[in-house]
Amino acid sequence: MLQGTGSNVGKSLLVAGLCRAAVRRGLTVRPFKPQNMSNNAAVTADGGEIGRAQALQALACGVEPHTDMNPILLKPETDIGAQVIVQGKRRATLKARDYARLKPELMAPVLESFNRLKSQADLVVVEGAGSPAEINLRPGDIANMGFAAAADVPVVLIGDIDRGGVIAQLVGSRVVLDPEDAARIGGFIVNRFRGDPSLFDDGYRMIAERTGWRGFGVLPWFARAALLPAEDALDLRPFGDGEVRIACLALSRIANFDDLDPLKMHPGVRLDMVRPGQPIPGDAAVVIIPGSKSTRADLAFLRAQGWDTDLRAHHRRGGRILGICGGFQMLGRSIADPQGLEGEPGVTEGLGYLDVETVLATDKRLTRVTAVHAPSGLQVDGYEIHLGRTDGPDCVRPFAHVDDLPEGARSSDRRVEGTYLHGLFTSDDFRTAWIQELGATTGAFSYAAEIEAVLDELAAHIEAHLDVQELLRLAR
Template identity: 60%
Template sequence: MVRSIMIQGTGSNVGKSMLVAGLARAFTRRGLRVAPFKPQNMSNNAAVAQGGEIGRAQALQARAAKREPHTDMNPILLKPETDTGAQIIVQGQRRGTMRAGDYRKGKAALLEAALESFLRLCSDVDLVLIEGAGSPAETNLRAGDIANMGFACAADVPVVLVGDIHRGGVIAQIVGTQAVLDDTDLAQIKGFAVNRFKGDISLFDEGRDDIAIRTDWPCLGVVPWFNDAWKLPAEDMMDIRSHMGGTCKVVVPQLERMANFDDLDPLSGEPNVSVEIIPPGRPLPGDADLVLLPGSKSTIGDLNFFRAQGWDIDLYAHVRRGGHVVGLCGGYQMLGKTITDPEGIEGSTGKVKGLGLLDVHTVMVGQKKVTQTQAIETQTNLPVYGYEIHIGRTEGADCDRPWLKVGKRAEGAISTSGRIRGCYLHGMFASDGYRSAFLQELGHSSDLNYEESVEETLDTLADHLERHMDLDLLLALARAPKRA
């Protein structure tokens, strides 16, 4: 009989996604059929799954469980487009854009979709590992909640509460969460864990015991900082960071609505590559080998943001010095001459000037494209693999020099100099052969088998949790969910 358990956190970014990925690999290695599940996620870093798109973290967790990703693993995905509005993805498909107030009114129907997906997942696995979102202590959001206790109570699944000691105040995080929850929600919590400890774990024995005495919950473990976390794909923009490696310098402007920045992960993993994320207010460094413009959930808005930082001036100077530029998806659209949004897909209708580094023009029309893609890179004839998630059609003279061939279809564009290129394909740098050839073009070598590195890191993470968490107790706490 299937069992399930939910990992909730005392706040956002306490390491829930990483813990679920490690647990998925650990229990899969024990011979269980495991599936990850997150009822509601908010992220612009999406993955293509069977049926549409899901959060990148659930795709990684599915990989950890050695399962194909499916939209039932993350039935509600919110992709922020503005400070008050987000695109709503339900069971993999775009349902339009909602403002925060309207979304809260429609949560009841979304909970039904989440439960439907959850029960389908339960039909052919032994264990469903559920990840919460944010914190259950946000009492102002409890009515209609589908991300934390609302879902846990509806499906009657037990909860383990995780605090992040690296932030400080972990005793208050966990004990304070207990203090603000009502009795119904408290009944779902069966234990706690402390994540991201640095140093001698025994130094926190008294703190661990104090939490257990105050809450009457058992501790499932104090988990040390996992040093190899950076080797795994990041989901949240809070997780992306500069990674200092070798002499090849890749510079990435941190756009306000960055999306699908997992393109950076294989480059960050290269020993000979340094990836530098440039925050707002800082100029793009003048010694970059490559400036990479990442994807964006709001291309025109991020183009305006890019210019407001003065990065357009820095980019033109980089090109004059002979530097290389890559634009992926939204970044590709920004490199063109114009972007037109006749239907107001990104907000207001209109036409704006692009950066003008590629002779292409983009029109924001058509159905959203969500697909896995295999292609051939035109300069090397090497295979590349990735995915497309975008709205828009890009055409122009530089498309006559396509970067890729997808079957008979030309994809992307290359400038006459050959140093500026863009396309809609995400994930292409995970293809080891092509990444090696690309870095060689920049004058550097590649020493990484990326996919093998991810698998090794997931195994190392599972070993880490086996040592520092009581996985037997966690499995014993899991129970059969309530059926509809």
């Protein structure tokens, strides 16, 4: 089990890389994360949802994502509450205090999923969440040491030298951990080193001396990791310097933002994330309103940034707008939430670019789909993960067809489009045609092949700098 001295120290990518390295050694491998908190979810082959990081790790293992790989998924809807997904299905929306009371009941499904994965593989690589040094969370813990103790798995602790203070991160964790938990740690990894790793030899030795743990190595910064799907919205940044500028609004509850990954990698594209307080670039060819975990609240957030005014100017200049899932709902005339699924019951006026209305409902559509893009006739492979239904006159001009049924909507001038299809840009032919329609002159590339290549490079990077043989020997 790989645990971290904090959030975002590189656990997810290390698990993915270690999984791929083990697969390249001929092992059957599965990834596992007991509890994840993310609004970036993937739809699994068994019809549930898990964190996007576990889907990437499954790809690194060469297997289909399954709900057992992430049995507890928390999807924040407000600053104090989150949707609780258990083994792929929504169980409840709870405030943090109520979830703390529920956690003891969740160890059973966590261990059930873990044991099923164990029966399928030579090796299961487990990812922790946050940090075990948050000892106030140790009672009832299912994400870090609580799980490690219940499942009897050895732990490797990861420190992030790029953020500074890595000696304090690792030694401090040793100091605050309960002795039994500290004894479960078989060693440490120093991650994200920039420069000559030998310059840290003394620091590395000091960590080993003060913790009593062995070191498995210092891993240099892996720049190509930026091309892999990110799970944390904090990792979203501008990308590329192409001739076509695409702007995406960084909503406060942005969800499934890995929809953007194939765009940022495509030649000829410059992808800008428009942060709160920033204007929408005047030379953007298209503005994307992405998915949201709380559509009505994010629509209010959009207006508070003045982006509604910028959108009007963008559209007046002839610019295009694409809304995906929650963004599609915002583009309509209204969003009704009669049951209060996202907060107080009520109706919110939409942006009005599409003549459609949305009504939120408890039935959650969660499915993989193969669609046909209506204007081009090209195949689009993606997935749907949303509450509610959107209908109206503009649906007669669908974005796509799924099983010969219309999906999404387009405005009469064809410059505003909305769809519930996530993952649409992973389809190479569709993405290339869509970008060329914006004015790009560059050709296509294979997104799937590029991701596979980066995973192989990550595995080779880990093999070159970490003692993978000893890491595998630690597993039992």
